[in-house]
Amino acid sequence: MTEKQVRQRLDPAERQEMILEAALRLFEKNQFSAVSMRQIAAACGVNMALLYHYFGNRDELVRATLRHAIDAFVRDFSSQPPDPKAPLGAADAWLDATTSSAPRLQRMVKLMADFSATGNRDAEAQQMVDEFYHRERETFEGAIRAGIAEGRFRNVDPVRTARLTSIALDGIFYAGPPRNDYAFAQNIRDLRDQLLDYLQPDL
Amino acid sequence: MTEKQVRQRLDPAERQEMILEAALRLFEKNQFSAVSMRQIAAACGVNMALLYHYFGNRDELVRATLRHAIDAFVRDFSSQPPDPKAPLGAADAWLDATTSSAPRLQRMVKLMADFSATGNRDAEAQQMVDEFYHRERETFEGAIRAGIAEGRFRNVDPVRTARLTSIALDGIFYAGPPRNDYAFAQNIRDLRDQLLDYLQPDL
Numbered sequence: 001m002t003e004k005q006v007r008q009r010l011d012p013a014e015r016q017e018m019i020l021e022a023a024l025r026l027f028e029k030n031q032f033s034a035v036s037m038r039q040i041a042a043a044c045g046v047n048m049a050l051l052y053h054y055f056g057n058r059d060e061l062v063r064a065t066l067r068h069a070i071d072a073f074v075r076d077f078s079s080q081p082p083d084p085k086a087p088l089g090a091a092d093a094w095l096d097a098t099t100s101s102a103p104r105l106q107r108m109v110k111l112m113a114d115f116s117a118t119g120n121r122d123a124e125a126q127q128m129v130d131e132f133y134h135r136e137r138e139t140f141e142g143a144i145r146a147g148i149a150e151g152r153f154r155n156v157d158p159v160r161t162a163r164l165t166s167i168a169l170d171g172i173f174y175a176g177p178p179r180n181d182y183a184f185a186q187n188i189r190d191l192r193d194q195l196l197d198y199l200q201p202d203l
Numbered sequence: 204m205t206e207k208q209v210r211q212r213l214d215p216a217e218r219q220e221m222i223l224e225a226a227l228r229l230f231e232k233n234q235f236s237a238v239s240m241r242q243i244a245a246a247c248g249v250n251m252a253l254l255y256h257y258f259g260n261r262d263e264l265v266r267a268t269l270r271h272a273i274d275a276f277v278r279d280f281s282s283q284p285p286d287p288k289a290p291l292g293a294a295d296a297w298l299d300a301t302t303s304s305a306p307r308l309q310r311m312v313k314l315m316a317d318f319s320a321t322g323n324r325d326a327e328a329q330q331m332v333d334e335f336y337h338r339e340r341e342t343f344e345g346a347i348r349a350g351i352a353e354g355r356f357r358n359v360d361p362v363r364t365a366r367l368t369s370i371a372l373d374g375i376f377y378a379g380p381p382r383n384d385y386a387f388a389q390n391i392r393d394l395r396d397q398l399l400d401y402l403q404p405d406l
Contacts, residue, residue: 029320031234109381113316116380117232129381156400160393167390168367170382171374177319178312178332179373187370190363197359198401 016054019044020068023061028107031114032062063124066115069108070132076101087152087196091143094136095192098169102184109173136166144199153199165195219257222247223271226264231310234317235265266327269318272311273335279304290355290399294346297339298395301372305387312376339369347402356402368398 010018022044026035037058041048055061077097086092098105115125140162147153172187181187213221225247229238240261244251258264280300289295301308318328343365350356375390384390 031237031320034234034237109378110320112381113377116383117234117313126383130383133382160397164371164390164393164397167374167378167382167394168371169374170378171370171372174316174377175312175370175373178315179336179370180319180329180333187367190367191370194363194367194401198397202405 012054015046015050016064017068019046019051019054020065023065024069024104024107024111027062027065027111027114031117032058032065032111033114033118037061059122062111063122063128066108066111066125066128069104069111070128073097073101073105073108073132074135087147088143088192089146091140092192094139095169095188098173099185099188102173106173106176106184109170110177113174133166136169137162140165147199151201154201156199161195161198165191215257218249218253219267220271222249222254222257223268226268227272227307227310227314230265230268230314230317234320235261235268235314236317236321240264262325265314266325266331269311269314269328269331272307272314273331275307276300276304276311276335277338290350291343291346291395292349294343295395297342298372298391301376302388302391305376309376309379309387312373313380316377336369339372340365343368350402354404357404359402364398364401368394 023040026040026043030039035058037048037051040058040061041051044051051061055064077094080093080096082090082093088095112125112129115122115129141158144153144156144158144161148155148158168191169188172184172191176182176184226243229243229246233242238261240251240254243261243264244254247254254264258267280297283296283299285293285296291298315328315332318325318332344361347356347359347361347364351358351361371394372391375387375394379385379387
């Protein structure tokens with residue numbers, strides 16, 4: 001079976017997903033505002049008509065790419081039922097998902113950064129980004145509150161601790177390329193270990 | 204005195220600095236690789252000939268902009284003699300400098316991120332970035348080691364703790380725009396307070 005035949009057998013949902021994955025890779029190296037629909041079509045290996053048929057225009061396609069990246073991460077997170085013995089519960093599942101999705105997550109934050117760098121923010125994109133961070137903070141906060149309530153953790157400020165953990169996780173992903181540090185799994189493990197150290201009650 | 208007269212009275216070093224500051228602002232909103240020398244000249248209010256005279260070509264100008272941003276930060280840091288009573292010593296002076304230089308630092312990390320996003324990395328730029336991070340980590344590590352040696356801090360891993368603090372600080376700056384969180388001073392204060400909490404010996 002040739003590659004062309006494989007492609008033709010994709011249903012529309014699969015084909016859209018394939019396009020969005022290719023677009024996400026393209027936007028990692030090129031700020032989306034500097035990329036034309038023609039370049040996107042070439043990178044995705046589809047014709048322009050199909051691209052316009054599925055996504056309407058470039059802005060819609062870029063938003064769909066962000067939506068796709070966030071949804072794929074959340075699916076990955078939700079598919080891992082929290083280990084009842086994991087000290088950070090759902091937050092441990094979140095950290096595991098960031099580890100297993102690291103390459104796509106790195107592309108996702110690049111797209112988030114590029115959305116925010118342009119002078120006029122895209123309100124729809126910002127809402128998706130806000131929801132993502134809200135969910136991340138809630139997940140950490142819930143895990144910390146649960147540990148404090150059960151006497152397993154010190155009585156720290158759960159809001160501040162959750163926010164700083166989310167910010168540190170951002171540091172790992174956003175600053176990976178400039179630091180030339182792609183040891184995502186190791187850095188996430190270190191961040192988690194330090195957090196658990198910090199939450200350890202005085203004995 | 205008109206603005207033009209003021210400008211004419213700048214000596215070459217001052218005029219170059221003025222150009223580099225304007226370029227740094229321009230590159231905050233526009234990836235430098237998508238900006239022409241003509242646009243830079245217009246943004247800086249100088250003519251193209253002067254720009255080429257000072258900087259040779261666009262690549263040199265962009266590198267000089269990064270150099271300028273890093274040097275301005277290090278000057279700011281070095282001009283604050285460490286408070287002998289500050290628990291983190293030179294690291295406290297570093298954090299104070301990141302707070303007072305926050306707007307310029309935000310532009311600097313955007314430029315660092317854009318340098319690393321392009322497929323072929325600029326070796327000279329990467330060296331400047333590496334030196335900056337090396338200095339940051341050394342500053343934190345030295346402060347943590349000193350506190351441990353003097354019995355003021357717990358016996359944590361100074362290398363890991365310094366690296367994670369540097370990464371968290373990156374999270375504050377790189378992810379500020381996408382998170383729409385520009386409370387740099389507050390976030391840096393929280394990060395420092397959490398670090399001191401973490402370093403506190405068990406009583």
